[in-house]
Amino acid sequence: DAKTTQPPSMDCAEGRAANLPCNHSTISGNEYVYWYRQIHSQGPQYIIHGLKNNETNEMASLIITEDRKSSTLILPHATLRDTAVYYCIVRTTGTASKLTFGTGTRLQVTL
Amino acid sequence: DAGITQSPRHKVTETGTPVTLRCHQTENHRYMYWYRQDPGHGLRLIHYSYGVKDTDKGEVSDGYSVSRSKTEDFLLTLESATSSQTSVYFCAISTGTGSDEQYFGPGTRLTVT
Numbered sequence: 001d002a003k004t005t006q007p008p009s010m011d012c013a014e015g016r017a018a019n020l021p022c023n024h025s026t027i028s029g030n031e032y033v034y035w036y037r038q039i040h041s042q043g044p045q046y047i048i049h050g051l052k053n054n055e056t057n058e059m060a061s062l063i064i065t066e067d068r069k070s071s072t073l074i075l076p077h078a079t080l081r082d083t084a085v086y087y088c089i090v091r092t093t094g095t096a097s098k099l100t101f102g103t104g105t106r107l108q109v110t111l
Numbered sequence: 112d113a114g115i116t117q118s119p120r121h122k123v124t125e126t127g128t129p130v131t132l133r134c135h136q137t138e139n140h141r142y143m144y145w146y147r148q149d150p151g152h153g154l155r156l157i158h159y160s161y162g163v164k165d166t167d168k169g170e171v172s173d174g175y176s177v178s179r180s181k182t183e184d185f186l187l188t189l190e191s192a193t194s195s196q197t198s199v200y201f202c203a204i205s206t207g208t209g210s211d212e213q214y215f216g217p218g219t220r221l222t223v224t
Contacts, residue, residue: 016125032210038175041218042217043115043201043203043216043218044154044201045214046213049212098144098169098170099203099214100153101153102154103151
């Protein structure tokens with residue numbers, strides 16, 4: 001699975017959009033981009049995934065560049081409860097392919 | 112939330128003792144996974160299962176064994192616990208098909224003294 005690069009930390013004011021970048025320049029054609037987050041010491045939580053089209057669900061939006069070498073997770077109206085470590089993971093699907101977690105981005109949402 | 116429970120949630124044990132952690136799911140998912148998480152590291156895969164009695168190693172499997180005799184239960188055993196196995200252990204499940212997102216349990220905090 002391709003390696004990803006994320007900034008170690010970011011801050012965001014409550015109510016504002018949080019834009020979390022991820023670089024995955026070695027991604028291959030059959031690999032998807034997944035985002036998970038981990039709030040404090042809880043188990044990781046699946047957020048969203050995509051292949052090449054932008055995706056949106058009730059939690060977030062995922063913007064993938066046309067060359068697929070980078071992506072951005074957008075939390076449109078961040079709240080204090082969105083404070084967490086966010087992991088960007090690139091992997092294939094349809095198999096028990098393992099999730100390779102890096103160190104992620106620690107997002108701090110402040111008042 | 113996906114129906115995943117882990118037991119115990121916290122355990123303190125002595126070096127050299129055997130320890131078994133249990134993961135139980137009510138989703139009937141085919142795949143189950145055990146991860147550990149340590150400070151400064153992301154989650155690292157220990158073992159996974161792709162069906163009853165079907166298991167395989169992850170990247171940090173030394174010192175651990177697993178068993179899956181029923182779809183709903185996946186056991187992680189430390190045959191002789193060491194201090195380096197002090198960690199938080201997470202179980203996860205997935206269907207193994209489609210988008211195959213993994214759903215995680217609440218974790219077990221294990222301390223080996």
